[in-house]
Amino acid sequence: MREKMLNMMKNESLKAQKHMKRSSAAIVYTGIAICLLFVCMSVYMVRYASTHEIEMFDNSYNTYAIRLSREYLRGSIYSSDGQLLAYSEAEGADAASQKRIYPYGNMFAHSIGYSSHGRMGVESEGNFYLLNYHSGLSNKAQAEADSELVTADSVYTTLDTGLQQVAFDSLGVYKGAVIITEVKTGRILAMVSKPDFDPNQIDSLWNDMLNDKTNTSLLNRVTQGQYPPGSTFKIITTLEYLRENNNSYSNYHFNCNGSFTYDGSTIKCYHGSAHGSVDFATSFAKSCNSSFANIGVGLDRSMFEQTLEDLLFEKDLPYDLPSSISHTQVSESTDTHNLMQASIGQGQDSISPLHLNMITCAIADGGELMKPHLIDRVESESGSVVKNFGTESVGRLMTKEESALLTGLMTEVVERGTGTRLKSDSYTAAGKTGSAEFSTLSKGDSHAWFTGFAPVESPEIAVTIIIEGAGSGGEYAVPIAKRMFDRYFTE
Numbered sequence: 001m002r003e004k005m006l007n008m009m010k011n012e013s014l015k016a017q018k019h020m021k022r023s024s025a026a027i028v029y030t031g032i033a034i035c036l037l038f039v040c041m042s043v044y045m046v047r048y049a050s051t052h053e054i055e056m057f058d059n060s061y062n063t064y065a066i067r068l069s070r071e072y073l074r075g076s077i078y079s080s081d082g083q084l085l086a087y088s089e090a091e092g093a094d095a096a097s098q099k100r101i102y103p104y105g106n107m108f109a110h111s112i113g114y115s116s117h118g119r120m121g122v123e124s125e126g127n128f129y130l131l132n133y134h135s136g137l138s139n140k141a142q143a144e145a146d147s148e149l150v151t152a153d154s155v156y157t158t159l160d161t162g163l164q165q166v167a168f169d170s171l172g173v174y175k176g177a178v179i180i181t182e183v184k185t186g187r188i189l190a191m192v193s194k195p196d197f198d199p200n201q202i203d204s205l206w207n208d209m210l211n212d213k214t215n216t217s218l219l220n221r222v223t224q225g226q227y228p229p230g231s232t233f234k235i236i237t238t239l240e241y242l243r244e245n246n247n248s249y250s251n252y253h254f255n256c257n258g259s260f261t262y263d264g265s266t267i268k269c270y271h272g273s274a275h276g277s278v279d280f281a282t283s284f285a286k287s288c289n290s291s292f293a294n295i296g297v298g299l300d301r302s303m304f305e306q307t308l309e310d311l312l313f314e315k316d317l318p319y320d321l322p323s324s325i326s327h328t329q330v331s332e333s334t335d336t337h338n339l340m341q342a343s344i345g346q347g348q349d350s351i352s353p354l355h356l357n358m359i360t361c362a363i364a365d366g367g368e369l370m371k372p373h374l375i376d377r378v379e380s381e382s383g384s385v386v387k388n389f390g391t392e393s394v395g396r397l398m399t400k401e402e403s404a405l406l407t408g409l410m411t412e413v414v415e416r417g418t419g420t421r422l423k424s425d426s427y428t429a430a431g432k433t434g435s436a437e438f439s440t441l442s443k444g445d446s447h448a449w450f451t452g453f454a455p456v457e458s459p460e461i462a463v464t465i466i467i468e469g470a471g472s473g474g475e476y477a478v479p480i481a482k483r484m485f486d487r488y489f490t491e
Helices: 002-051 054-056 063-071 105-114 120-123 137-145 163-171 199-211 230-244 281-284 289-297 301-310 336-343 352-363 402-414 473-490
Strands: 086-090 097-101 153-157 175-182 186-196 251-258 261-263 265-268 276-279 368-370 375-379 385-388 393-396 430-437 446-454 461-467
Touching: 063 473, 086 105, 086 276, 097 199, 105 120, 105 163, 105 199, 153 276, 163 186, 163 265, 163 473, 175 473, 230 281, 230 289, 230 301, 230 336, 230 352, 230 402, 230 430, 230 446, 230 473, 261 289, 261 336, 265 289, 265 336, 276 281, 281 289, 281 402, 289 336, 336 473, 352 368, 352 446, 352 461, 402 430, 402 446, 430 473, 446 473, 461 473
Parallel strands: none
Antiparallel strands: 086 097, 153 375, 175 186, 175 461, 251 276, 261 265, 368 393, 375 385, 430 446, 446 461
């Protein structure tokens, strides 16, 4: 009996030892797992902080950014030609009382923006750099010893003061937008949106602008405006036709009597113009709505939808500041009426001037699109380069062959179509006009569009213009585009 009890005790002891070993192993494994999790989280946090430095810096909960704004004078902003576009002055003995000054007032309102009541434009995109200092501790110490305020790094933009001035003056009292971009780099040379505001007066204007629901001065129409593209959309309809017909557009013919009716829906040409017998190139050059509605009903809806996706419709644009998403209503289920409307840039079609300019740049650059940008470089107060913003390719939106065909057609618009007011002895140009109806009450209400580039042989700049409610693109937008090209190529 005693021996049996001893064996039982021994077995219980062995079981307890095994249990303790298992428990110890579990504790060790759990500890290792926690340590590994902690290491992974630490690595992730360090990596996230290094790759999202600017986003974390601009976070409204970041007190470090607030401290820097009270320690340094906010950095200055310059144009590409060295003109001072924004700078800060201290109203007292410390940086906390600084005032932001915009020498050009309204002219750069939407591109440079403002830095109080939130931020906009370059003031927003470059905020991280405009609050940091890279001129060395010795320079900082010397400034403090001399009781001088230290100025943070400066941002040099891609904007050209001369082009901006011409764009601003040309738009005049009209509501609308102008953007000029360097085709091969994506550098934005001019960006004007009207109505505008004086950023020097932003503090006194702010409440009135917010409380007045009809006031759209703060809206950057270049990047956030949403407009029916009108006949400028025929560039896209043409691309789809070329893709479906193996580029054999030379066989196309149509007899235009001023309107086109199909399945009970009717499309009319602008002001009821009858273009007569037209081939594809003439349809494009003369911007014949009837012909393009005829083209539209024969397109494959699924393929058209894919082409629109290739051209960044229904997608966020590759641009670092807020921008709107462009829309169309083209899918397998699109009915005939809406397909006809979409083919001529009406109906549910909407696009921003920035997006149309990007498509134009891609055509001009052999199908490849460079990311549009406003900041060229950052320099310290001592003049050393802190950061260069190089060119960045978004990718290919179309083939070289497709861009070459579209270039040829857009050249015809200037040579013998709706854009002849752009013809010049100093340069060649290619483009597309548009007169986009926007009112269901009055068919006479239309926005005037133009988008194009020059010179045709080796494109340098692309210009996109919309004038709200002006009427014909050929009559109102093209002359403004000519001023832009003339300023760039002849002055």
